[in-house]
Amino acid sequence: MRALILYIEDNFENRLLVRRILEAEGYQVVEAEDGPKGLELARSMHPDLILVDLHLPDIDGYELVRRFKQMPHLQGIPIVALTADVIRGTRERALATGCDGYIPKPIDVDALPEQIAAFLKNREAPHGR
Numbered sequence: 001m002r003a004l005i006l007y008i009e010d011n012f013e014n015r016l017l018v019r020r021i022l023e024a025e026g027y028q029v030v031e032a033e034d035g036p037k038g039l040e041l042a043r044s045m046h047p048d049l050i051l052v053d054l055h056l057p058d059i060d061g062y063e064l065v066r067r068f069k070q071m072p073h074l075q076g077i078p079i080v081a082l083t084a085d086v087i088r089g090t091r092e093r094a095l096a097t098g099c100d101g102y103i104p105k106p107i108d109v110d111a112l113p114e115q116i117a118a119f120l121k122n123r124e125a126p127h128g129r
Contacts, residue, residue: 002028003120006047008038008064009082010056017107018051018082025113035059042068047077049120051103054083054094062097069098078119082107 005027009015012033019029030045032038035056042050050068054061061081068074081094084105091102101119103112 002026003048004028004030004045005049005051005116006030006032006038006041006045007051007082008032008035008056008061009051009053010034011053014053014105014107017109018112021107021109021112022116025116027116035061035064038064039067042071042074046073048123049116050074050077050079051082052079052099054081054085054090062093065094065098076123078123080115080119 005022007015007018007029009018009031010033015031019031022029030041032041035058038052039059052061052064061083065079068079078100079098080101080103081099082103082105083090086104094102103115
């Protein structure tokens with residue numbers, strides 16, 4: 001069964017790039033263009049991994065992560081910040097908020113599939129969909 005990835009990102013070009021990379025590796029990608037849509041999708045699906053931009057309109061990525069961590073069906077699902085915010089302290093803040101990982105932009109198209117595979121390998125027992 002293909003791993004299901006929820007990707008929350010407001011930039012269309014970033015969503016397109018990540019989707020193309022991950023679908024070429026056999027992953028199924030569901031996209032949300034903002035925080036409210038990301039929350040809606042997270043409530044209705046059982047992703048194997050969540051990728052979230054930290055700077056989103058309406059509800060930022062930090063708040064999304066806090067809310068995801070409160071959803072029982074998402075317990076054990078890796079949440080990874082995928083962000084252009086690389087200033088000092090951002091990675092630490094993302095991890096302290098509850099992210100399981102941090103991938104800086106610009107995206108390394110060669111490394112991304114390996115990074116995603118590593119997060120999926122380290123996740124807890126799979127949840128039914």
